[in-house]
Amino acid sequence: MVLNVPRPKSNHQQMLGEKIQISSFRERHIGPSPNDIQQMLEVLGYTTVDKLIDQAVPQAIRLSRPLELPEAQSEYAALTKLKEIASKNQVFRSFIGMGYYDCITPPVIARNILENPGWYTAYTPYQPEIAQGRLEALLNFQTMIIDLTGLEIANASLLDEATAAAEAMSMSYGVCKNKANTYFVSRECHPQTIDVLKTRAKPLGIDIIVGDHQTFDFSQAIFGAVLQYPASDGTIYDYRAFVEKAHAEGALVTVAADPLSLTLLTPPGEFGADIAVGSTQRFGIPLGYGGPHAAYFATKEEYKRQVPGRIVGVSKDAQGKPALRLALQTREQHIRREKATSNICTAQVLLAVMASMYAVYHGSTGLKRIAENIHQMTVILAEGFKRLGYSIASEHFFDTLGVDLGKRSLDKLLQACEARKINIRIFNATTVGISLDETTTEKDLIDLLEIFALGDELPFTLEELSSPPASPASPALLFPRTTSYLTHPVFNRYHSETELLRYLHKLETKDLSLTTSMIPLGSCTMKLNATSEMVPVTWAEFRKIHPFAPLSQTRGYQILFQQLEEWLAEITGFAGISLQPNAGSQGEYTGLLVIRQYHKSRSEAHRNVCLIPTSAHGTNPASAVMCGMKVVAVACDSEGNVDLDDLKAKAQKHSKELAALMVTYPSTHGVFEEQIQEICAVVHAHGGQVYMDGANMNAQVGLCRPGDIGADVCHLNLHKTFCIPHGGGGPGMGPIGVASHLVPFLPGHAVVQMGGEQNIGAIAAAPWGSASILVISWMYIAMMGADGLTEATKVAILNANYIAKRLEPYYPVLYKGKNGLVAHECILDLRSLKKSASIEIDDVAKRLMDYGFHAPTVSWPVAGTIMVEPTESESKEELDRFCDAMIAIRQEIAEIESGKMDAENNVLKNAPHTAESLIVGEWNHPYSREQAAYPAPWTREHKFWPSVGRIDSAYGDRNFVCSCLPMDAY
CATH class of the missing domain: 3.40.640.10 (Type I PLP-dependent aspartate aminotransferase-like (Major domain))
Incomplete structure (x- = not known):
């Protein structure tokens, strides 16, 4: 817990007017320097960040005390502490199966994808021209499947x-x-x-x-x-x-x-x-x-x-070249x-990319060899069990055996397993299961057979068991495959490490990630994914644990879960946390199911109306329908806030059936709504529960808490606020926090006992979701501490307001809060450009690529706008580069408006410009190659080249292809 004792001030805290413990990591995570902060404050007309925050965040919801979290630790200290926790996990050899197997991650894939920020810091490929590498890897995945x-x-x-x-x-x-x-x-x-x-x-x-x-x-x-x-x-x-x-x-x-x-x-x-x-x-x-x-x-x-979900499809770009994009x-x-x-x-x-490259590296021959080896060892093991007097559940198997113990002691068998650090599956008191995998060795077979011999010496050798040689064509493989697979050249040309390394690097260079520039996407929070946060993901103590390993072997994980749940509960103001939801969409769904179960427990199962503002993320109404709820839309006013009168009218009309309100805070329109507490009170007065979408939690941490504001449930995007990387569109995590009256309904699980008697059941395959990446958020909170997290929130709000202020003379800011400020993101209105210059929002998005930037969120939540979220991790220098690019683009548009530049043949309509388009063929444009390729000084120092021109998505949907084309097509 944080002690209320004076602490020396760092340079950052002097600007913030707070007493904050010095934390080297905090100053590495937060982009602007103290001097940068002062300069931005001067532009905004404030002397300290605290004065800015006081005007941006309604006083009525402000947290009156610091968060009670452990003191911030240095990167080294936090890694040391986490290593100590990890050591409490016991890595047994796992033969449990149930859809989970130990495997070998080829080092070339581990180093160059899993541990490579060029892959894991990229965003969802909604701007396909700068995501061709990932899209190709995903097309390989689809072809493999x-x-x-x-x-x-x-x-x-x-x-x-x-x-x-x-x-x-x-x-x-x-x-x-x-x-x-x-x-x-x-x-x-x-x-x-x-x-x-x-x-x-x-x-x-x-x-x-x-x-x-x-x-x-x-x-x-x-x-x-x-x-x-x-x-x-x-x-x-x-x-x-x-x-x-x-x-x-x-x-x-x-x-x-x-x-x-x-x-x-x-x-x-x-x-x-x-x-x-x-x-x-x-x-x-x-x-x-x-x-x-x-x-x-x-x-x-x-x-x-x-x-x-998503399908990657093949289309073509403006030059007629094959190009990939998300389809349908x-x-x-x-x-x-x-x-x-x-x-x-x-x-x-990220994981689909790894799986696809595993198939690319091994090819059909390699995969078949791995499968045959596993199967052959399973056949040998089955023969050994039979010779030991056991019966096998089926003679037709691939890698898993059900073994009938007869009258033998299960306890004695498990003791023998424990002694050799081996886990097997327990079906019941007389039947166990053994699943072999790619990592299984002859020693593993001997160990298993000796365990089942229960202390007796084995009356055979492995050589005797495999003579005559067990064959994949044996009766155990009922229903053998006769057709070919993975015949495409991509699965047959990268089998040496040299070739695969070059292929991976080629794909990586086609993708813009945080290693290139800021990705200023509203509602997506593309912040630093620090190396020290990522390193523990690959530690064996976290990496090699089966999800159904006995809890006695996972004490390190249990400590991690307990601490992270306590920290998230303190940050959100809730009584209970479930870590099971493994995506934000699943968090939404889980939260609504908990509300549904709560109403049912009170004999009010008829409550099925869910009020959702028209500004909400589209997954909100989709989640509500999946939960069996009826969606009723609530209007927003001209300022972008929930229309309180309409909310009251809808709540009154559906009072007897009202189940919940889904609301995002700060709003999807990028402002702190002053009336949020009244909004929650209206819903509660009519018997409903308030679900808060946590997509914008990065504007709340340390300043206010959903549980204090009036929310009953909130999901947290750990891949946004708490630093798990987006991984090109996944992995993600979406745990939920709930008020005390909803704790009994949190998810349970059929395999690992968890949750109360009234739990909603499992909503993910694994009890704690994507457990291995929770270490990232643990590290982030441990290294930032209460003061660091709060400072990060304040700087995120500062950065967004700085961008809004710099760009407002060129692009109107659509919505602002009561005092003319935005939250941690802002919406820029580009709708007038269509009328004045025939410029669409996509034209601006594609032209930004020529300047080396990923576009902000386009046409959402309002068509014809862009939503910008810089996060706290971006420096003032980077913010200024982005603003300079947007201002330069506005000047390019002005040339179209004045008639100086052609309305159809211009740098925006033809963007992005590839290197090939600049040097191949005739140049039939009324602007120079230099203006197309090097529109800003920094592009001469480091140029990110889109690998394809603007993609014709409609063509791809009309000619739907979702598997690899012949290599000559590329």
Whole structure:
């Protein structure tokens, strides 16, 4: 806890008028120097940052005391402390399986992707011209999934296997025409998948039948079914008869398949599956106590517009070259809102990139060799168990064995496992499971056999067990694959480390990331992802832990969770935290489910109306509908605030059915609404709960708290406020904080006991979501401390107001707070430019690329505007570069307005300019090559070149392709 004792002032704190402990990391994280801060304050007309904050943030909601957090630590001290915590985890050899496997991350991939800020600090590829590297890697991922599953299209990844299965259920429900509301779930599915399916089905009114696919008689109409392949206990089933019967009933069949097994087994698409889902974790992605891992989703082309998440598609640029972009339903939440088919607006890009490169590095031959080796060792192990007198659950398996113990003691077996630091799966008192993986060695086989020998000497050797040699064509592989896969050249030319290294670097140089320049995206908070925060992610003590390892082996993780939950609770003012949601969209969904369960516990299950301001992020209404709620829109006034009169009228009208209000604070329009407490009070007066979207928490930390303001629930984007990198569009984390009366309803889990008796069930496959990246936020808070976090918030607000002030003479600031200030972001109004110069918002976005910048958020939350958020990590020098670029672009537009420059053939309409466009062919533009390529002095010192010209997205949607083109097309 922070002690109230005087502390010496640093240079920063003198500007802020506070008593702050000196923290070397704080001054590295916060971009502006003390002199920079003074200069910006002078531009704004303030003498201290505190005086600015007093005018920007309503006094009524201000926190009256410092946050009670541990003292800030240096980078070295924090790493030392975290290492001490990590040492309390015990890294056992894991043979638990259940969809999670230890694996080998090729060092060339670990160093050059996972540990490379050129990859992990990039943003979602909404500006595709400067994201071609990531898009190509994701197209490789989609091609890999299409090939392995035998289906026609795949998306660019989902959050985890369980939520992918839930998305498949929802899609099946939407497209199936037999009007049934029952979904069949094979009891052979992983238990965490069944748990998530039950959670997701309930609010939609879907009935779940968990049963035996071999005996299900289809007497009850179903709209869909999900099968595990291989089954959770390792058995390989021939599902063809079941699929035929399901299709005869008009139902869609989803197969949850292990992609590595599909190198040897008949792919789902070849035996009639409509959808395939699964996890690519074993393609080089560390266990990480549950995540992050890239799930996959593949289906038939006829369902391409119903696929959740993102699809990378092939199109062409202005010069006719092949170019990639996000296709079809890229941001359907913003377009369709409550009619969206899913609230998923993210992917696990960084992990999908790693998985795709794992396949690129190994190729079809390498993957098959890995799978054959695993299977052959499993065959040997099965033979050894039989010779020891055990019976095996099935003779048809890939990598997992169910072993019947008979009358042998489970306790004695587990003691032997403990002695050798080995984990196995426990089905029940008489049956255990063993899953082998890429890391399994002959020594592991001997250890396992000696454990099961229960102290007796082995009566055989491994050589004897494998003679005659076990073969992948043995009876254990029922249903072998006969078709080829990964035949595209990209999977067959980068098998040496030299070649892969160059390929990875080539792709990296096509992407603009934080290593190049600021990414000033409103509502996205692209701040520093410090190296000291990232380093612990790859420590073995965090990386090599199975999500279902015994809690006794994960005490370090439990300490980490407990401390992080306490810190986040203090920061938000809430009584309880759940770390399970593994994306912001999932945090929204979880928070609303908790509210729904709360009303149900009070015999008010009829409360199903969710009030949502028209300014809200599109995932808000999508999440509400997924929770079975009816969305009622609340108007915003001319100042961008929630229209209080309209809110009161809607709350009164729906008083008896009011479940919740979803509100973002500061508002999506970039201001601190003065009436936020009254807004919360109105909802509470009518029996509703207040859900606060935490996307803009970076403007609150240390200044005010959602729980104090009046919110009952709030999700936190750890990949925004708390420094987990965006990773090109994922990984993310979206834990929720709740008031005390909602704590009993926080998520539970079927495998690891957690949550109270009234918990909402599991909403993610792993109990603590993407646990391995929580170390990033732990490090950030530990190194910043209470004062550092508060200072960061203040500087974020300062930076945003500085940009707004500098740019307002050129671009009107659309919304401001009571005292003419913005919060941590501002909306610049460009709508008049269309009339005055025929300039669209995209023209400005693309021209910014020529200046070396990623565009701010475009046309959201208001069409024809850009939303700028600089964060606290950007220096004044960088802020000025961005402002200078925007001012120069406005001058270029002025030349169009005056008639000096042609309205169609100008630097904005033709942007971005590639190096090739400048030197190949004739130059038929009324401006110089120099003006096109080097519009600002800094571009001569360091030029980021877009690798393609402006992309024709409409062409790509008309000619839909979501897998790799022949190499000569590039």
